[in-house]
Amino acid sequence: MPKKPASPKPSETASRPWALRPASASAQKQWLKASAVEPELMAALRERQRLRPLERSDNPNRTHQLKPPLAEKMVGGARLPQWQHEISGGGRVFYCPDRTHRTVWVTRVDLGHPRETD
């Protein structure tokens, strides 16, 4: 009889990085564009979101769980909480953490830079 795969220990689960995925083509485009404009900022953000997307103690005034009417969002049929991380003075990344699948769905990236036409 084949052995059942061992369930990961809680400590292993806790240290396993989250998967960081775009929730839409437009979110993916925004992420790539932001990464080209601010590579270091976005690399640091990527690291943070993979390791501690729900952490609020490192910079508590920069990570927020949104409230109604923006508290939740449907992603792939699942209703997930919606969070925001302030990546710079005007830069915001919005994401929906899925604790069950340890996946962070990026829903919007906005560097807050003025438009070229402004």
Next chain:
Amino acid sequence: MIVGMRRVAESGPQVTYQATDLARHHREVLDAARSGQALLRDKDGTALVLAPAADVERTYEIAELALELIRARRAIDHDAVPRSAALYGDFAWMSVLPDDAQRRFLDELTEGLLVAASGTSLRPVELLLGDWRATAEAWADPDTREALLASEPALLADIEL
């Protein structure tokens, strides 16, 4: 300092120090102040309180937030829509939110302040304010609002950023 003075009155039996105790028994006075509050009576009878600065700041912060809460609640309860942002005082940012969200924010803040006023940390209130302010900021921008309200089919489940 009504809240602070009530605490002094309710904190049970305590020694009242005289102005001269600051020189003669300064360690005792300071220890009393560090552990809560030391009540000093000046020569003309004026009562003074010596307390940790953090406690006093906290009391002021709670009182100021409570005042702003009353101001905003009054705006919602008494003024017709559309309301001027100025009516909300320091909470002007919340004026962009829908009415039911505004009421929910004030209800949550009321709960948070009641808990904090009982002696717990103000940190949950700070987080609450930050969360609601971020929500209002996102809601105020039409593009962001539309993006955050839309359902996503998650067709890009195999792509890693």
